[in-house]
Amino acid sequence: MTTVGLPTAVPFLDLTAEHERVRPELDAAWTAVLAHGRFVGGPEVAAFEQEFGAFVGTGGCVGVGNGTDALELILAALGIGRGCEVIVPTNTFVATAEAVRAVGATPRFVDVRPGDLLVDPAAVAAAVGPRTAAVVAVHLFGQVADMPALAAVADRHGLALVEDAAQAHGARRDGVRAGAAGVAAAFSFYPGKNLGALGDGGAVTSRDADLLARVRRLADHGRDPHDRHLHRTSGRNSRLDTLQAAALRPRLRRLDVDNEARRQVVARYAERLPARCRLLDVDPRSEPVHHLAVVRVDRRDEVGAALGAAGIGWGVHYPVPCHRQPAFRTGHHAPVLPVAEAAARRILSLPCFPAMTPAQVDRVADVLAGATRDTDPPPDDGAAIRPVVTAPRSTP
Structure with missing residues:
Protein backbone atom coordinates (compact mmCIF):
# COMPACT_ATOMS: atom_id res chain seq x y z
CA MET A 1 0.00 0.00 0.00
CA ARG A 253 -19.60 -9.86 14.61
CA ARG A 254 -19.42 -6.29 13.25
CA LEU A 255 -18.39 -7.16 9.71
CA ASP A 256 -21.74 -6.76 7.97
CA VAL A 257 -22.27 -3.39 9.67
CA ASP A 258 -18.76 -2.25 8.75
CA ASN A 259 -19.21 -3.37 5.15
CA GLU A 260 -22.43 -1.39 4.90
CA ALA A 261 -20.53 1.66 6.16
CA ARG A 262 -17.99 1.14 3.35
CA ARG A 263 -20.83 1.01 0.82
CA GLN A 264 -22.11 4.33 2.14
CA VAL A 265 -18.63 5.84 1.73
CA VAL A 266 -18.43 4.73 -1.89
CA ALA A 267 -22.00 5.86 -2.56
CA ARG A 268 -21.03 9.34 -1.41
CA TYR A 269 -17.91 9.22 -3.58
CA ALA A 270 -20.17 8.39 -6.53
CA GLU A 271 -22.21 11.53 -5.81
CA ARG A 272 -19.30 13.87 -5.13
CA LEU A 273 -16.40 12.84 -7.35
CA PRO A 274 -15.65 14.93 -10.44
CA ALA A 275 -16.49 13.50 -13.85
CA ARG A 276 -12.80 12.96 -14.61
CA CYS A 277 -12.54 10.55 -11.65
CA ARG A 278 -14.42 7.37 -12.56
CA LEU A 279 -15.20 4.65 -10.02
CA LEU A 280 -15.08 1.06 -11.23
CA ASP A 281 -18.32 -0.56 -12.36
CA VAL A 282 -20.36 -2.66 -9.95
CA ASP A 283 -22.32 -5.59 -11.38
CA PRO A 284 -26.03 -5.24 -10.45
CA ARG A 285 -25.99 -8.86 -9.24
CA SER A 286 -23.13 -8.06 -6.87
CA GLU A 287 -23.14 -6.78 -3.29
CA PRO A 288 -19.59 -5.44 -2.96
CA VAL A 289 -17.81 -4.66 0.29
CA HIS A 290 -15.40 -2.06 -1.14
CA HIS A 291 -12.14 -3.20 0.36
CA LEU A 292 -10.72 -0.48 -1.88
CA ALA A 293 -12.33 2.53 -3.52
CA VAL A 294 -10.63 2.54 -6.93
CA VAL A 295 -10.94 5.28 -9.53
CA ARG A 296 -9.34 5.93 -12.92
CA VAL A 297 -7.56 9.24 -13.43
CA ASP A 298 -5.25 10.76 -16.00
CA ARG A 299 -1.83 12.07 -14.93
CA ARG A 300 -1.95 9.90 -11.82
CA ASP A 301 1.37 11.07 -10.42
CA GLU A 302 0.20 14.69 -10.48
CA VAL A 303 -3.14 13.79 -8.94
CA GLY A 304 -1.44 11.75 -6.25
CA ALA A 305 0.92 14.62 -5.50
CA ALA A 306 -2.06 16.95 -5.08
CA LEU A 307 -3.72 14.51 -2.70
CA GLY A 308 -0.52 14.16 -0.71
CA ALA A 309 -0.02 17.91 -0.50
CA ALA A 310 -3.55 18.18 0.91
CA GLY A 311 -2.81 15.56 3.55
CA ILE A 312 -4.88 12.79 1.95
CA GLY A 313 -3.65 9.19 1.88
CA TRP A 314 -3.86 7.23 -1.35
CA GLY A 315 -2.57 4.05 -2.98
CA VAL A 316 -2.19 2.16 -6.27
CA HIS A 317 -3.44 -1.43 -6.49
CA TYR A 318 -1.54 -2.40 -8.61
CA PRO A 319 0.89 -0.38 -10.76
CA VAL A 320 2.57 -3.42 -12.36
CA PRO A 321 0.40 -6.36 -13.51
CA CYS A 322 1.72 -9.77 -12.51
CA HIS A 323 2.64 -10.80 -16.05
CA ARG A 324 4.96 -7.76 -16.20
CA GLN A 325 6.68 -8.52 -12.90
CA PRO A 326 10.29 -9.74 -13.37
CA ALA A 327 9.64 -12.67 -11.04
CA PHE A 328 6.91 -14.06 -13.31
CA ARG A 329 8.08 -13.24 -16.80
CA THR A 330 9.01 -16.28 -18.85
CA GLY A 331 11.17 -16.07 -21.95
CA HIS A 332 11.94 -12.77 -23.63
CA HIS A 333 8.41 -11.50 -24.11
CA ALA A 334 5.52 -11.11 -21.69
CA PRO A 335 2.01 -11.70 -23.05
CA VAL A 336 0.03 -8.65 -24.13
CA LEU A 337 -2.91 -8.14 -21.76
CA PRO A 338 -4.12 -4.67 -22.74
CA VAL A 339 -6.97 -4.05 -20.31
CA ALA A 340 -4.88 -4.65 -17.21
CA GLU A 341 -1.90 -2.79 -18.69
CA ALA A 342 -3.99 0.28 -19.52
CA ALA A 343 -5.69 0.24 -16.13
CA ALA A 344 -2.39 -0.06 -14.27
CA ARG A 345 -1.38 3.36 -15.60
CA ARG A 346 -4.55 5.10 -14.40
CA ILE A 347 -5.99 3.40 -11.30
CA LEU A 348 -5.76 5.12 -7.94
CA SER A 349 -7.15 3.94 -4.59
CA LEU A 350 -8.88 6.50 -2.39
CA PRO A 351 -9.37 6.44 1.41
CA CYS A 352 -12.16 4.04 2.37
CA PHE A 353 -12.83 2.68 5.85
CA PRO A 354 -15.95 2.18 8.01
CA ALA A 355 -15.31 5.15 10.31
CA MET A 356 -14.77 7.57 7.40
CA THR A 357 -17.04 10.59 7.70
CA PRO A 358 -19.03 12.35 4.95
CA ALA A 359 -16.88 15.43 5.53
CA GLN A 360 -13.74 13.38 4.83
CA VAL A 361 -15.24 12.00 1.61
CA ASP A 362 -16.16 15.53 0.55
CA ARG A 363 -12.64 16.74 1.29
CA VAL A 364 -11.16 14.04 -0.96
CA ALA A 365 -13.64 14.83 -3.73
CA ASP A 366 -12.91 18.55 -3.54
CA VAL A 367 -9.15 18.02 -3.85
CA LEU A 368 -9.68 15.65 -6.78
CA ALA A 369 -11.91 18.19 -8.50
CA GLY A 370 -9.09 20.72 -8.39
CA ALA A 371 -6.41 18.21 -9.35
CA THR A 372 -8.27 16.90 -12.40
CA ARG A 373 -9.78 20.16 -13.64
CA ASP A 374 -7.40 20.49 -16.59
CA THR A 375 -7.37 16.83 -17.64
CA ASP A 376 -9.23 15.45 -20.62
CA PRO A 377 -12.61 13.75 -20.12
CA PRO A 378 -12.19 10.03 -19.27
CA PRO A 379 -12.21 7.69 -22.26
CA ASP A 380 -14.83 4.99 -22.64
CA ASP A 381 -12.54 2.25 -21.39
CA GLY A 382 -15.13 -0.45 -22.02
CA ALA A 383 -15.44 0.46 -25.68
CA ALA A 384 -11.85 1.44 -26.38
CA ILE A 385 -10.06 -1.52 -24.84
CA ARG A 386 -11.02 -5.15 -25.07
CA PRO A 387 -9.28 -8.23 -23.66
CA VAL A 388 -7.07 -10.15 -26.02
CA VAL A 389 -8.35 -13.71 -26.39
CA THR A 390 -5.53 -16.09 -27.15
CA ALA A 391 -5.40 -19.70 -28.23
CA PRO A 392 -4.49 -22.35 -25.66
CA ARG A 393 -0.78 -22.95 -25.17
CA SER A 394 0.41 -26.19 -26.68
CA THR A 395 2.17 -28.80 -24.61
CA PRO A 396 5.94 -28.26 -24.86
Whole structure:
Protein backbone atom coordinates (compact mmCIF):
# COMPACT_ATOMS: atom_id res chain seq x y z
CA MET A 1 0.00 0.00 0.00
CA THR A 2 1.31 3.44 -0.96
CA THR A 3 0.50 6.37 1.30
CA VAL A 4 1.79 9.88 1.12
CA GLY A 5 1.47 13.19 2.89
CA LEU A 6 1.90 12.13 6.52
CA PRO A 7 0.45 13.20 8.86
CA THR A 8 -2.75 12.92 6.83
CA ALA A 9 -5.88 15.01 7.29
CA VAL A 10 -7.69 12.08 5.70
CA PRO A 11 -5.81 8.81 6.26
CA PHE A 12 -5.90 6.07 3.68
CA LEU A 13 -6.99 3.68 6.43
CA ASP A 14 -7.59 4.38 10.12
CA LEU A 15 -6.91 1.15 12.01
CA THR A 16 -6.75 2.95 15.35
CA ALA A 17 -10.36 4.04 14.99
CA GLU A 18 -11.36 0.55 13.87
CA HIS A 19 -9.85 -1.09 16.92
CA GLU A 20 -11.08 1.48 19.42
CA ARG A 21 -14.66 0.56 18.61
CA VAL A 22 -14.07 -3.00 19.82
CA ARG A 23 -11.37 -2.20 22.40
CA PRO A 24 -13.27 -3.64 25.41
CA GLU A 25 -13.86 -6.91 23.55
CA LEU A 26 -10.21 -7.06 22.44
CA ASP A 27 -9.04 -6.45 26.00
CA ALA A 28 -11.33 -9.23 27.26
CA ALA A 29 -10.08 -11.62 24.56
CA TRP A 30 -6.45 -10.85 25.42
CA THR A 31 -7.12 -11.45 29.14
CA ALA A 32 -8.88 -14.76 28.45
CA VAL A 33 -6.04 -16.10 26.30
CA LEU A 34 -3.43 -15.05 28.84
CA ALA A 35 -5.42 -16.82 31.52
CA HIS A 36 -5.64 -20.20 29.80
CA GLY A 37 -2.23 -19.99 28.10
CA ARG A 38 -3.09 -22.04 25.01
CA PHE A 39 -1.50 -19.67 22.52
CA VAL A 40 -1.54 -22.24 19.71
CA GLY A 41 -4.66 -24.32 19.16
CA GLY A 42 -6.65 -22.67 21.92
CA PRO A 43 -10.45 -22.83 22.07
CA GLU A 44 -10.81 -19.47 20.33
CA VAL A 45 -9.42 -20.97 17.11
CA ALA A 46 -12.12 -23.64 16.83
CA ALA A 47 -14.78 -21.09 17.80
CA PHE A 48 -13.65 -18.67 15.11
CA GLU A 49 -13.46 -21.42 12.47
CA GLN A 50 -17.05 -22.39 13.25
CA GLU A 51 -18.26 -18.79 13.22
CA PHE A 52 -16.45 -17.81 10.03
CA GLY A 53 -17.55 -20.96 8.19
CA ALA A 54 -21.13 -20.18 9.13
CA PHE A 55 -20.71 -16.55 8.07
CA VAL A 56 -19.34 -17.50 4.63
CA GLY A 57 -21.97 -20.19 4.16
CA THR A 58 -19.74 -23.22 3.72
CA GLY A 59 -19.87 -24.45 7.30
CA GLY A 60 -16.29 -25.66 6.95
CA CYS A 61 -13.26 -23.52 7.75
CA VAL A 62 -9.59 -24.07 8.66
CA GLY A 63 -7.56 -21.22 10.14
CA VAL A 64 -4.03 -20.88 8.73
CA GLY A 65 -1.06 -18.55 9.02
CA ASN A 66 -1.92 -16.06 6.26
CA GLY A 67 -3.79 -15.66 3.00
CA THR A 68 -0.91 -16.73 0.77
CA ASP A 69 -0.55 -19.95 2.74
CA ALA A 70 -4.30 -20.49 2.45
CA LEU A 71 -4.18 -20.47 -1.34
CA GLU A 72 -1.03 -22.59 -1.49
CA LEU A 73 -2.53 -25.17 0.88
CA ILE A 74 -5.70 -25.40 -1.22
CA LEU A 75 -3.70 -26.08 -4.39
CA ALA A 76 -1.50 -28.62 -2.62
CA ALA A 77 -4.53 -30.38 -1.10
CA LEU A 78 -6.06 -30.60 -4.59
CA GLY A 79 -2.92 -32.35 -5.83
CA ILE A 80 -1.91 -29.47 -8.11
CA GLY A 81 1.83 -29.23 -8.61
CA ARG A 82 4.68 -29.63 -11.06
CA GLY A 83 3.52 -29.95 -14.66
CA CYS A 84 0.21 -28.20 -13.98
CA GLU A 85 -0.93 -24.77 -15.12
CA VAL A 86 -3.24 -22.57 -13.08
CA ILE A 87 -5.10 -19.69 -14.73
CA VAL A 88 -4.71 -16.45 -12.76
CA PRO A 89 -5.88 -12.90 -13.56
CA THR A 90 -2.89 -10.64 -14.05
CA ASN A 91 -4.61 -7.86 -12.11
CA THR A 92 -4.02 -9.17 -8.61
CA PHE A 93 -1.51 -8.97 -5.81
CA VAL A 94 1.52 -11.14 -6.54
CA ALA A 95 0.64 -13.48 -3.67
CA THR A 96 -1.91 -15.19 -5.93
CA ALA A 97 0.80 -16.12 -8.41
CA GLU A 98 3.33 -16.88 -5.66
CA ALA A 99 1.03 -19.56 -4.24
CA VAL A 100 0.84 -21.24 -7.65
CA ARG A 101 4.60 -21.18 -7.99
CA ALA A 102 5.05 -22.47 -4.42
CA VAL A 103 3.36 -25.80 -5.26
CA GLY A 104 5.48 -26.17 -8.39
CA ALA A 105 2.76 -25.22 -10.87
CA THR A 106 2.89 -22.50 -13.52
CA PRO A 107 0.62 -19.44 -13.42
CA ARG A 108 -1.06 -18.69 -16.76
CA PHE A 109 -1.99 -15.02 -16.68
CA VAL A 110 -5.16 -13.73 -18.35
CA ASP A 111 -6.72 -10.32 -18.80
CA VAL A 112 -9.60 -8.70 -16.93
CA ARG A 113 -12.84 -7.00 -17.86
CA PRO A 114 -12.68 -3.27 -18.64
CA GLY A 115 -15.49 -2.15 -16.37
CA ASP A 116 -14.67 -3.77 -13.03
CA LEU A 117 -11.12 -5.09 -13.66
CA LEU A 118 -12.15 -8.58 -12.50
CA VAL A 119 -11.03 -11.73 -14.31
CA ASP A 120 -12.64 -12.09 -17.74
CA PRO A 121 -14.37 -15.50 -18.17
CA ALA A 122 -13.89 -15.36 -21.96
CA ALA A 123 -10.14 -14.93 -21.50
CA VAL A 124 -10.14 -17.84 -19.04
CA ALA A 125 -11.95 -20.07 -21.51
CA ALA A 126 -9.46 -19.21 -24.26
CA ALA A 127 -6.48 -19.91 -21.99
CA VAL A 128 -7.44 -23.48 -21.06
CA GLY A 129 -4.84 -25.93 -22.35
CA PRO A 130 -3.89 -29.59 -21.88
CA ARG A 131 -2.03 -28.89 -18.63
CA THR A 132 -4.59 -26.58 -17.04
CA ALA A 133 -5.65 -27.91 -13.65
CA ALA A 134 -7.37 -24.98 -11.94
CA VAL A 135 -8.68 -21.44 -12.25
CA VAL A 136 -8.21 -18.89 -9.47
CA ALA A 137 -11.07 -16.39 -9.33
CA VAL A 138 -9.76 -13.29 -7.57
CA HIS A 139 -12.50 -11.21 -5.94
CA LEU A 140 -10.56 -7.98 -6.25
CA PHE A 141 -11.29 -4.67 -4.49
CA GLY A 142 -14.25 -6.20 -2.60
CA GLN A 143 -16.40 -7.42 -5.52
CA VAL A 144 -17.05 -11.07 -6.38
CA ALA A 145 -15.93 -12.24 -9.82
CA ASP A 146 -18.44 -13.72 -12.28
CA MET A 147 -18.56 -17.12 -10.60
CA PRO A 148 -21.42 -18.60 -12.67
CA ALA A 149 -19.55 -17.92 -15.92
CA LEU A 150 -16.26 -19.15 -14.46
CA ALA A 151 -17.93 -22.26 -13.05
CA ALA A 152 -19.31 -23.05 -16.51
CA VAL A 153 -15.79 -22.94 -17.94
CA ALA A 154 -14.35 -24.98 -15.08
CA ASP A 155 -17.08 -27.61 -15.28
CA ARG A 156 -16.75 -27.91 -19.05
CA HIS A 157 -13.05 -28.70 -18.78
CA GLY A 158 -12.99 -30.52 -15.44
CA LEU A 159 -10.99 -27.81 -13.64
CA ALA A 160 -10.91 -26.86 -9.98
CA LEU A 161 -12.39 -23.38 -9.41
CA VAL A 162 -10.60 -21.80 -6.45
CA GLU A 163 -11.48 -18.43 -4.93
CA ASP A 164 -8.97 -15.84 -3.79
CA ALA A 165 -11.27 -13.93 -1.44
CA ALA A 166 -8.57 -11.99 0.41
CA GLN A 167 -10.26 -8.66 -0.44
CA ALA A 168 -13.90 -9.73 -0.30
CA HIS A 169 -14.90 -10.70 3.25
CA GLY A 170 -18.69 -10.69 3.26
CA ALA A 171 -19.21 -9.77 -0.41
CA ARG A 172 -22.00 -11.50 -2.34
CA ARG A 173 -22.94 -12.27 -5.91
CA ASP A 174 -26.38 -13.66 -6.71
CA GLY A 175 -26.87 -13.98 -2.95
CA VAL A 176 -23.82 -16.23 -2.47
CA ARG A 177 -20.98 -15.02 -0.27
CA ALA A 178 -17.41 -14.88 -1.48
CA GLY A 179 -15.81 -18.12 -0.36
CA ALA A 180 -18.86 -20.32 -0.91
CA ALA A 181 -19.03 -20.63 -4.71
CA GLY A 182 -15.84 -22.52 -5.62
CA VAL A 183 -14.31 -25.79 -4.49
CA ALA A 184 -12.46 -23.83 -1.79
CA ALA A 185 -11.53 -20.25 -0.97
CA ALA A 186 -8.52 -18.50 0.55
CA PHE A 187 -8.96 -15.56 2.93
CA SER A 188 -6.39 -13.19 4.38
CA PHE A 189 -6.80 -11.45 7.73
CA TYR A 190 -3.96 -9.00 7.21
CA PRO A 191 -4.72 -5.98 9.45
CA GLY A 192 -5.87 -3.75 6.59
CA LYS A 193 -8.49 -6.21 5.29
CA ASN A 194 -12.22 -5.74 5.87
CA LEU A 195 -11.85 -8.44 8.52
CA GLY A 196 -8.37 -7.82 9.85
CA ALA A 197 -6.40 -9.39 12.67
CA LEU A 198 -3.72 -7.76 14.82
CA GLY A 199 -1.06 -9.38 12.66
CA ASP A 200 -1.01 -12.06 10.00
CA GLY A 201 -3.72 -14.68 9.69
CA GLY A 202 -5.72 -16.54 7.07
CA ALA A 203 -8.36 -19.20 6.49
CA VAL A 204 -9.59 -21.76 3.99
CA THR A 205 -13.32 -22.28 3.54
CA SER A 206 -15.00 -25.14 1.69
CA ARG A 207 -18.02 -27.42 1.76
CA ASP A 208 -15.69 -30.38 1.04
CA ALA A 209 -14.86 -31.85 4.44
CA ASP A 210 -12.21 -34.19 3.00
CA LEU A 211 -10.44 -31.30 1.27
CA LEU A 212 -10.46 -29.27 4.49
CA ALA A 213 -9.05 -32.25 6.38
CA ARG A 214 -6.17 -32.45 3.90
CA VAL A 215 -5.58 -28.70 4.27
CA ARG A 216 -5.52 -29.03 8.06
CA ARG A 217 -3.03 -31.92 7.92
CA LEU A 218 -0.73 -30.11 5.50
CA ALA A 219 -0.85 -26.96 7.64
CA ASP A 220 0.11 -28.96 10.75
CA HIS A 221 3.29 -30.68 9.52
CA GLY A 222 1.32 -33.48 7.78
CA ARG A 223 0.33 -34.83 11.19
CA ASP A 224 -2.09 -37.76 11.41
CA PRO A 225 -5.30 -36.51 13.07
CA HIS A 226 -5.42 -39.60 15.29
CA ASP A 227 -1.73 -39.83 16.24
CA ARG A 228 0.12 -36.55 16.64
CA HIS A 229 3.48 -38.32 16.48
CA LEU A 230 2.74 -39.87 13.08
CA HIS A 231 3.32 -37.80 9.92
CA ARG A 232 1.91 -39.50 6.83
CA THR A 233 2.89 -36.69 4.48
CA SER A 234 5.34 -33.83 4.41
CA GLY A 235 3.50 -30.70 5.48
CA ARG A 236 4.37 -27.33 6.92
CA ASN A 237 3.62 -25.05 9.85
CA SER A 238 0.79 -22.65 9.02
CA ARG A 239 -1.67 -22.20 11.86
CA LEU A 240 -3.94 -19.35 12.91
CA ASP A 241 -2.77 -18.61 16.44
CA THR A 242 -5.12 -18.26 19.37
CA LEU A 243 -4.60 -14.55 19.97
CA GLN A 244 -5.41 -13.69 16.36
CA ALA A 245 -8.52 -15.87 16.40
CA ALA A 246 -9.63 -14.19 19.62
CA ALA A 247 -9.11 -10.74 18.07
CA LEU A 248 -11.00 -11.66 14.90
CA ARG A 249 -14.17 -12.84 16.64
CA PRO A 250 -15.49 -9.43 17.78
CA ARG A 251 -14.65 -7.87 14.43
CA LEU A 252 -16.47 -10.68 12.62
CA ARG A 253 -19.60 -9.86 14.61
CA ARG A 254 -19.42 -6.29 13.25
CA LEU A 255 -18.39 -7.16 9.71
CA ASP A 256 -21.74 -6.76 7.97
CA VAL A 257 -22.27 -3.39 9.67
CA ASP A 258 -18.76 -2.25 8.75
CA ASN A 259 -19.21 -3.37 5.15
CA GLU A 260 -22.43 -1.39 4.90
CA ALA A 261 -20.53 1.66 6.16
CA ARG A 262 -17.99 1.14 3.35
CA ARG A 263 -20.83 1.01 0.82
CA GLN A 264 -22.11 4.33 2.14
CA VAL A 265 -18.63 5.84 1.73
CA VAL A 266 -18.43 4.73 -1.89
CA ALA A 267 -22.00 5.86 -2.56
CA ARG A 268 -21.03 9.34 -1.41
CA TYR A 269 -17.91 9.22 -3.58
CA ALA A 270 -20.17 8.39 -6.53
CA GLU A 271 -22.21 11.53 -5.81
CA ARG A 272 -19.30 13.87 -5.13
CA LEU A 273 -16.40 12.84 -7.35
CA PRO A 274 -15.65 14.93 -10.44
CA ALA A 275 -16.49 13.50 -13.85
CA ARG A 276 -12.80 12.96 -14.61
CA CYS A 277 -12.54 10.55 -11.65
CA ARG A 278 -14.42 7.37 -12.56
CA LEU A 279 -15.20 4.65 -10.02
CA LEU A 280 -15.08 1.06 -11.23
CA ASP A 281 -18.32 -0.56 -12.36
CA VAL A 282 -20.36 -2.66 -9.95
CA ASP A 283 -22.32 -5.59 -11.38
CA PRO A 284 -26.03 -5.24 -10.45
CA ARG A 285 -25.99 -8.86 -9.24
CA SER A 286 -23.13 -8.06 -6.87
CA GLU A 287 -23.14 -6.78 -3.29
CA PRO A 288 -19.59 -5.44 -2.96
CA VAL A 289 -17.81 -4.66 0.29
CA HIS A 290 -15.40 -2.06 -1.14
CA HIS A 291 -12.14 -3.20 0.36
CA LEU A 292 -10.72 -0.48 -1.88
CA ALA A 293 -12.33 2.53 -3.52
CA VAL A 294 -10.63 2.54 -6.93
CA VAL A 295 -10.94 5.28 -9.53
CA ARG A 296 -9.34 5.93 -12.92
CA VAL A 297 -7.56 9.24 -13.43
CA ASP A 298 -5.25 10.76 -16.00
CA ARG A 299 -1.83 12.07 -14.93
CA ARG A 300 -1.95 9.90 -11.82
CA ASP A 301 1.37 11.07 -10.42
CA GLU A 302 0.20 14.69 -10.48
CA VAL A 303 -3.14 13.79 -8.94
CA GLY A 304 -1.44 11.75 -6.25
CA ALA A 305 0.92 14.62 -5.50
CA ALA A 306 -2.06 16.95 -5.08
CA LEU A 307 -3.72 14.51 -2.70
CA GLY A 308 -0.52 14.16 -0.71
CA ALA A 309 -0.02 17.91 -0.50
CA ALA A 310 -3.55 18.18 0.91
CA GLY A 311 -2.81 15.56 3.55
CA ILE A 312 -4.88 12.79 1.95
CA GLY A 313 -3.65 9.19 1.88
CA TRP A 314 -3.86 7.23 -1.35
CA GLY A 315 -2.57 4.05 -2.98
CA VAL A 316 -2.19 2.16 -6.27
CA HIS A 317 -3.44 -1.43 -6.49
CA TYR A 318 -1.54 -2.40 -8.61
CA PRO A 319 0.89 -0.38 -10.76
CA VAL A 320 2.57 -3.42 -12.36
CA PRO A 321 0.40 -6.36 -13.51
CA CYS A 322 1.72 -9.77 -12.51
CA HIS A 323 2.64 -10.80 -16.05
CA ARG A 324 4.96 -7.76 -16.20
CA GLN A 325 6.68 -8.52 -12.90
CA PRO A 326 10.29 -9.74 -13.37
CA ALA A 327 9.64 -12.67 -11.04
CA PHE A 328 6.91 -14.06 -13.31
CA ARG A 329 8.08 -13.24 -16.80
CA THR A 330 9.01 -16.28 -18.85
CA GLY A 331 11.17 -16.07 -21.95
CA HIS A 332 11.94 -12.77 -23.63
CA HIS A 333 8.41 -11.50 -24.11
CA ALA A 334 5.52 -11.11 -21.69
CA PRO A 335 2.01 -11.70 -23.05
CA VAL A 336 0.03 -8.65 -24.13
CA LEU A 337 -2.91 -8.14 -21.76
CA PRO A 338 -4.12 -4.67 -22.74
CA VAL A 339 -6.97 -4.05 -20.31
CA ALA A 340 -4.88 -4.65 -17.21
CA GLU A 341 -1.90 -2.79 -18.69
CA ALA A 342 -3.99 0.28 -19.52
CA ALA A 343 -5.69 0.24 -16.13
CA ALA A 344 -2.39 -0.06 -14.27
CA ARG A 345 -1.38 3.36 -15.60
CA ARG A 346 -4.55 5.10 -14.40
CA ILE A 347 -5.99 3.40 -11.30
CA LEU A 348 -5.76 5.12 -7.94
CA SER A 349 -7.15 3.94 -4.59
CA LEU A 350 -8.88 6.50 -2.39
CA PRO A 351 -9.37 6.44 1.41
CA CYS A 352 -12.16 4.04 2.37
CA PHE A 353 -12.83 2.68 5.85
CA PRO A 354 -15.95 2.18 8.01
CA ALA A 355 -15.31 5.15 10.31
CA MET A 356 -14.77 7.57 7.40
CA THR A 357 -17.04 10.59 7.70
CA PRO A 358 -19.03 12.35 4.95
CA ALA A 359 -16.88 15.43 5.53
CA GLN A 360 -13.74 13.38 4.83
CA VAL A 361 -15.24 12.00 1.61
CA ASP A 362 -16.16 15.53 0.55
CA ARG A 363 -12.64 16.74 1.29
CA VAL A 364 -11.16 14.04 -0.96
CA ALA A 365 -13.64 14.83 -3.73
CA ASP A 366 -12.91 18.55 -3.54
CA VAL A 367 -9.15 18.02 -3.85
CA LEU A 368 -9.68 15.65 -6.78
CA ALA A 369 -11.91 18.19 -8.50
CA GLY A 370 -9.09 20.72 -8.39
CA ALA A 371 -6.41 18.21 -9.35
CA THR A 372 -8.27 16.90 -12.40
CA ARG A 373 -9.78 20.16 -13.64
CA ASP A 374 -7.40 20.49 -16.59
CA THR A 375 -7.37 16.83 -17.64
CA ASP A 376 -9.23 15.45 -20.62
CA PRO A 377 -12.61 13.75 -20.12
CA PRO A 378 -12.19 10.03 -19.27
CA PRO A 379 -12.21 7.69 -22.26
CA ASP A 380 -14.83 4.99 -22.64
CA ASP A 381 -12.54 2.25 -21.39
CA GLY A 382 -15.13 -0.45 -22.02
CA ALA A 383 -15.44 0.46 -25.68
CA ALA A 384 -11.85 1.44 -26.38
CA ILE A 385 -10.06 -1.52 -24.84
CA ARG A 386 -11.02 -5.15 -25.07
CA PRO A 387 -9.28 -8.23 -23.66
CA VAL A 388 -7.07 -10.15 -26.02
CA VAL A 389 -8.35 -13.71 -26.39
CA THR A 390 -5.53 -16.09 -27.15
CA ALA A 391 -5.40 -19.70 -28.23
CA PRO A 392 -4.49 -22.35 -25.66
CA ARG A 393 -0.78 -22.95 -25.17
CA SER A 394 0.41 -26.19 -26.68
CA THR A 395 2.17 -28.80 -24.61
CA PRO A 396 5.94 -28.26 -24.86
